[in-house]
Amino acid sequence: MSNRRDFMGMALGGFTALGGIGALYAMKKTWDPLPSVKSAGFTTIDLKDYQDNVIVTEKWRGKPIFVLKQSKEMLAKTKEEEKKRLIKVGDGYYLVCVGLCTHLGCIPSYDPNDKSFLCACHGGMYDATAEVTKAPPPRGLDIPPFRIDGTKLVLGETGPEYEKMLADGTTMKV
Numbered sequence: 530m531s532n533r534r535d536f537m538g539m540a541l542g543g544f545t546a547l548g549g550i551g552a553l554y555a556m557k558k559t560w561d562p563l564p565s566v567k568s569a570g571f572t573t574i575d576l577k578d579y580q581d582n583v584i585v586t587e588k589w590r591g592k593p594i595f596v597l598k599q600s601k602e603m604l605a606k607t608k609e610e611e612k613k614r615l616i617k618v619g620d621g622y623y624l625v626c627v628g629l630c631t632h633l634g635c636i637p638s639y640d641p642n643d644k645s646f647l648c649a650c651h652g653g654m655y656d657a658t659a660e661v662t663k664a665p666p667p668r669g670l671d672i673p674p675f676r677i678d679g680t681k682l683v684l685g686e687t688g689p690e691y692e693k694m695l696a697d698g699t700t701m702k703v
């Protein structure tokens with residue numbers, strides 16, 4: 530009987546310890562810094578944290594923002610005209626765009642193997658710079674206002690690189 534009680538005690542202790550570890554893990558997750566920092570209409574993202582050909586969805590003013598760092602292989606296949614859609618920070622080139630289809634606003638999904646976006650609503654497609662490759666979207670995914678600050682990007686502020694994109698028609702104002 531006492532053996533059984535000892536066993537029950539040990540089992541209960543084990544569960545309690547596991548629960549404690551779980552709670553610590555949950556607390557650590559809460560304390561971990563966020564990948565992006567948001568304040569009053571601005572979202573700051575640090576581009577050095579992103580990996581080649583891995584899509585990350587951030588948020589700016591309630592909109593999904595796709596961030597896609599281009600690999601050397603992707604850049605080699607990108608036409609000069611389409612490179613205008615990318616933001617160069619340090620040695621890296623990044624697509625940073627609003628993740629809402631320019632046809633009727635669905636959220637396209639990225640296929641890292643094909644390196645393209647597909648909008649499942651009506652079959653529209655975009656390449657890795659988010660330029661349209663298949664209708665019906667009327668234009669590439671829009672690029673949000675941004676200002677480059679070292680390796681960081683402040684979304685919601687307007688820097689000279691974004692002004693240039695607006696001026697040459699690379700993106701529309703969002």
Ligand code: FES
Nearest residue numbers: 630632633648653
């Ligand atoms: S909403 Fe994307 S193709 Fe129609």
